[in-house]
Amino acid sequence: MKLHTITLQSIKRRKAKSLFLALGIILSVGSVVTLINVGNNVNKSIAEHLDEFGANIIVTPRTDEVNFNYAGINISSTSYQKNELTTDDALKIKKIKNGKNISVLAPKLLNIAKTDKGKVIVSGVNFSEEKRLKKWWKLTGNYPISKNEIILGNLAAEKLNLSIGGNIEISTSKYKITGILTETGSQDDEMIFMDLTEAGILFDKQNKVSFIEVAALCYDCPIEEIVAQTSAMLPGAKVTPIKQAIESKMSAIHSFELFALGISFVILLISILIVFVNVNASVNERTKEIGILKAIGFRDSHILKVIVYEVAFISIVSGFVGYLISMPATSIITPFLTMEGNSSNAFDFIYLPLAVGISVVVGIIAGIYPAIRATRMDPTVAFRAI
Amino acid sequence: MIKINELTKEYYSGSERVLAVNNISLEIEDNEFLTIIGQSGSGKSTLLTILGGLSKPTSGSIIVDDLDIYSLSSKQLARFRHEYIGFVFQSFQLVNYLTVEENILLPLSITKIKDKAQKSLAEKCLASVGLAGKSKRLMTELSGGEQQRVAIARALINDPLIILADEPTGNLDTETSAAIMKIFFDLKSFGKSIVMVTHNKDYAKYGDSSIELSDGKIINQTGYTASRLHENKAV
Ligand SMILES: Nc1ncnc2c1ncn2[C@@H]1O[C@H](COP(=O)(O)OP(=O)(O)OP(=O)(O)O)[C@@H](O)[C@H]1O
Ligand SMILES: [Mg+2]
Numbered sequence: 093m094k095l096h097t098i099t100l101q102s103i104k105r106r107k108a109k110s111l112f113l114a115l116g117i118i119l120s121v122g123s124v125v126t127l128i129n130v131g132n133n134v135n136k137s138i139a140e141h142l143d144e145f146g147a148n149i150i151v152t153p154r155t156d157e158v159n160f161n162y163a164g165i166n167i168s169s170t171s172y173q174k175n176e177l178t179t180d181d182a183l184k185i186k187k188i189k190n191g192k193n194i195s196v197l198a199p200k201l202l203n204i205a206k207t208d209k210g211k212v213i214v215s216g217v218n219f220s221e222e223k224r225l226k227k228w229w230k231l232t233g234n235y236p237i238s239k240n241e242i243i244l245g246n247l248a249a250e251k252l253n254l255s256i257g258g259n260i261e262i263s264t265s266k267y268k269i270t271g272i273l274t275e276t277g278s279q280d281d282e283m284i285f286m287d288l289t290e291a292g293i294l295f296d297k298q299n300k301v302s303f304i305e306v307a308a309l310c311y312d313c314p315i316e317e318i319v320a321q322t323s324a325m326l327p328g329a330k331v332t333p334i335k336q337a338i339e340s341k342m343s344a345i346h347s348f349e350l351f352a353l354g355i356s357f358v359i360l361l362i363s364i365l366i367v368f369v370n371v372n373a374s375v376n377e378r379t380k381e382i383g384i385l386k387a388i389g390f391r392d393s394h395i396l397k398v399i400v401y402e403v404a405f406i407s408i409v410s411g412f413v414g415y416l417i418s419m420p421a422t423s424i425i426t427p428f429l430t431m432e433g434n435s436s437n438a439f440d441f442i443y444l445p446l447a448v449g450i451s452v453v454v455g456i457i458a459g460i461y462p463a464i465r466a467t468r469m470d471p472t473v474a475f476r477a478i
Numbered sequence: 479m480i481k482i483n484e485l486t487k488e489y490y491s492g493s494e495r496v497l498a499v500n501n502i503s504l505e506i507e508d509n510e511f512l513t514i515i516g517q518s519g520s521g522k523s524t525l526l527t528i529l530g531g532l533s534k535p536t537s538g539s540i541i542v543d544d545l546d547i548y549s550l551s552s553k554q555l556a557r558f559r560h561e562y563i564g565f566v567f568q569s570f571q572l573v574n575y576l577t578v579e580e581n582i583l584l585p586l587s588i589t590k591i592k593d594k595a596q597k598s599l600a601e602k603c604l605a606s607v608g609l610a611g612k613s614k615r616l617m618t619e620l621s622g623g624e625q626q627r628v629a630i631a632r633a634l635i636n637d638p639l640i641i642l643a644d645e646p647t648g649n650l651d652t653e654t655s656a657a658i659m660k661i662f663f664d665l666k667s668f669g670k671s672i673v674m675v676t677h678n679k680d681y682a683k684y685g686d687s688s689i690e691l692s693d694g695k696i697i698n699q700t701g702y703t704a705s706r707l708h709e710n711k712a713v
Contacts, residue, residue: 093580093583093584093586093587093593093596094587095587095588097580097587098573098576098580098584098587101575101576101580102575104575105575105576105616106575380571381573383571384565384567384571384573384584385584386532386556386559387530387532387559387563387565388559388560388565388584388585388632389556389557389558389559389560389561389563389585389588389636390556390588391552391553391556391557391588392552392553392556394588471527471532471533472523472524472527472532472533474565474567474571475523475526475527475567475568475644476523476569
C-alpha cells in the first residue's frame with residue numbers, strides 16, 4: 093500500500109465522479125488541440141497556395157512620371173527611362189535576406205508592336221515563372237517551347253484573326269502560335285506573350301525589363317520587410333506591395349488564428365472552472381476521510397499528494413484521450429477550411445505532449461486550491477458521530 | 479506516561495465562549511486503561527482530540543514521555559500521531575472505497591515498508607480482531623461490528639503505545655459491543671495505554687481508572703486510590 097494506491101482506488105471505485113471530471117477535461121482539451129491543429133493546417137495550406145493569389149509585390153523603374161499603370165497600359169516604345177530595370181536586377185531579388193520567401197519572380201518586357209495585322213502589346217515573359225504566377229491561366233494548345241513560338245490572349249487572337257498553328261509577323265520576325273488563353277478578364281486577354289530574351293532581341297532592349305512581378309510567400313513574414321529589403325537591393329527601382337491582395341489574405345489568416353486563440357482561451361477557462369468545482373466538491377465530500385488521514389499521521393504534504401495525484405492522473409489520461417479524439421476531428425474539419433480536398437489522417441504526435449500538457453496545467457490550476465484547502469481542514473470532524 | 483497539565487480548550491460559537499475543556503489536570507500511566515464518562519457536550523471528545531495531537535489546547539500542555547507535544551511543529555506532530563497514537567471512532571470512519579486490507583494499511587501507506595511485509599502485518603492484525611479471511615471485502619459488505627474491528631486493526635497496525643477510543647461501541651448493539659470491549663481489554667496485555675470514552679457506565683467500571691466530566695471539568699475520579707494495581711478483569 094502506497095499513497096498512489098489511495099489515488100487509484102479512489103478513481104476506480106468512484107467511477108462516475110472520475111468519469112465526469114475526465115469528460116470535462118477531454119472535451120476541452122480535445123477541442124483546443126483540434127482548433128490549434130486545424131489552425132496550423134489552414135496556415136500551412138494558405139502558405140502552400142499563397143502564390144495562387146498572384147503577385148503581391150511589383151517592382152517598377154523609378155520614373156519621373158507619377159504613374160506606371162499596368163492596368164491601363166500605355167507604353168511608348170520610344171520612351172526610355174533613365175533607371176531601367178535589367179534581368180540582373182530580377183535575379184538580385186532572390187538574394188535578399190528573406191529570399192527564401194520569394195516564390196515567383198516574373199520579369200516582363202512590354203512593348204507595342206506593329207504586326208502585319210495591326211498594333212498589339214507584346215509581353216516578353218519567362219514562361220515557367222509566368223505559369224506559376226498566374227495559376228488561373230487556362231490555355232488551349234501548348235506553351236511555347238522554342239524562341240519563335242508565342243501564345244496570345246483570346247481578344248488579341250480575335251482582333252488579329254489568329255488561331256493555333258497560325259503564324260504572325262512582328263517587326264521582321266515570324267512567330268508560330270502554339271496556344272490561346274481562355275478569357276481571364278484582365279489585360280492579358282489583349283496581349284501576345286513571347287519569350288523574354290527573344291522580346292529583348294526583337295525590340296532591341298536586350299537584358300532590359302519593364303517591371304517585375306513578385307509573389308512572396310508571406311504568411312509568417314512581414315511583407316513590408318521584403319519590400320524594404322528589395323528596395324535596398326535595387327536602389328533604382330520602386331517596389332510597391334499590392335496592399336489589398338496581401339492584407340486581406342493575411343488578415344483572414346490572422347483573424348482565424350485570433351478567433352481560435354480566443355475560443356481556446358474561453359474553453360480552457362470553462363474547463364478549469366468545471367474541474368475546480370468538481371475537485372472542490374470532492375474535497376468537501378471527503379472532509380471526514382481527510383480528517384482520518386490526519387489522525388492517522390498523514391502530514392499536509394501527504395494530504396496534498398492524495399488530492400493532487402488524483403487530479404493529475406485523471407488529467408494525464410484525459411489529455412491522452414483528448415489527443416486521440418482531436419486527431420480524427422482535425423481530419424474531418426480541415427478539408428472544409430483549406431483548399432486541400434482531403435487531409436492526411438496520420439496522427440501527428442507533436443500534439444500529444446501539447447494535449448497532455450494542457451490538461452495537466454488545467455488540472456493543476458483547478459486542483460491546487462481545493463488540495464491546499466484539504467490540508468487546512470479540521471481533523472476533529474472525524475470525532476463527530478454520523 | 480501521559481501528563482495533562484491545566485488543560486483548557488475554548489470554542490467560540492458566534493460571540494459565545496464555550497469552555498469545552500476547563501482546566502483539567504491528570505496523569506495516565508503506561509499500560510493504564512482509563513475510561514471517560516460524562517453527558518453529551520461535557521468535553522469528552524474534545525479532551526481526546528487534544529490528547530491525540532489533533533487539536534491545540536487554548537492553554538495547558540500534554541506531556542507524553544517527557545515530550546510536550548504541542549511544542550512540536552505540525553510535521554513533527556503528525557509524526558507523533560503516526561507513531562504513538564491509534565484512534566478508534568464511534569462511527570468507525572473507514573474509507574469506503576478501500577478494501578478491509580487497504581483500510582488497515584492506510585497508516586503504512588506513508589512509510590517505506592514493503593508491500594509483502596505490509597500484507598503479513600495486515601493479516602496478523604486482522605486475525606487479532608477476529609476478521610481473518612475478510613481482507614478483500616469492501617466496507618459495504620461488512621456489519622457494524624466488523625467495521626469497528628477493521629477500525630481497531632487500523633489503529634493497531636503501527637503498534638502505537640496509546641489507543642484513543644471515542645465511544646467505540648456507541649453505534650453497536652449490546653452483544654457486538656461486548657465483543658468489541660473484549661478486544662480492548664485484551665489490548666492491555668500488549669502493553670498499550672487505552673483511553674476510552676463511553677456512555678455505558680458498566681463498561682466504564684472495567685477500566686483501571688475512570689473520570690467523569692461535566693462542563694469540561696472532572697467531577698468524579700475513581701481508581702486513583704492507593705492501589706492502582708490492576709486486578710484481572712474478565713468480560
Ligand atoms: N469545533 C467546535 N466549535 C465550537 N464548539 C465546539 C466544537 N467542538 C466542540 N464544541 C463544543 O464543545 C463542547 C464539548 O464538545 P464535545 O464534542 O467534546 O462533547 P462530548 O462530551 O464529546 O459530547 P458527546 O457525548 O455528545 O460526543 C460542546 O458544548 C460543543 O458544542
Ligand atoms: Mg463526543
